[in-house]
Amino acid sequence: EKSGMDWSRQTSCQCPDSACKQDLLAYLQRIALYCHQLNICSKVKAEVQNLGGELIVSGLDSATSLIQAAKNLMNAVVLTVKASYVASTKYQKVYGTAAVNSPVVSWKMKAPEKKPLVKREKPEEYQTRVRRGSQKKHISPVQALSEFKAMDSF
Numbered sequence: 001e002k003s004g005m006d007w008s009r010q011t012s013c014q015c016p017d018s019a020c021k022q023d024l025l026a027y028l029q030r031i032a033l034y035c036h037q038l039n040i041c042s043k044v045k046a047e048v049q050n051l052g053g054e055l056i057v058s059g060l061d062s063a064t065s066l067i068q069a070a071k072n073l074m075n076a077v078v079l080t081v082k083a084s085y086v087a088s089t090k091y092q093k094v095y096g097t098a099a100v101n102s103p104v105v106s107w108k109m110k111a112p113e114k115k116p117l118v119k120r121e122k123p124e125e126y127q128t129r130v131r132r133g134s135q136k137k138h139i140s141p142v143q144a145l146s147e148f149k150a151m152d153s154f
Contacts, residue, residue: 008084015087027080034073041066
């Protein structure tokens with residue numbers, strides 16, 4: 001079974017546009033580089049020690065490097081997939097002198113996850129909201145009148 005890198009390499013070989021082909025091959029090299037970098041970073045361990053109630057982190061740089069290497073790898077994979085999509089759909093296969101309109105690779109998009117348009121509230125949340133909204137401050141008429149008289153005296 002072929003890996004994603006094999007498909008991308010095959011797509012680059014069949015792409016008639018040299019710039020697109022070079023971009024795709026460069027992204028594949030980045031993936032190999034970042035995989036190697038991630039492998040090295042994963043072997044250096046970060047430790048958290050509790051000395052006298054104080055937490056001391058040793059190897060924090062290695063943990064940060066591990067996270068950055070993983071981010072770099074994911075970005076390279078995303079760029080490779082985008083470039084593969086462009087190379088396999090934008091450019092046509094060339095057989096001899098005739099161009100054929102079929103793409104190099106057939107792409108099938110996954111259907112988006114179905115989500116409700118309106119978020120349904122839980123019954124207990126609905127009741128508490130109604131109660132909060134319906135509560136009004138009841139001011140006695142005498143208190144309201146005294147506030148009015150106090151304002152009138154100014």
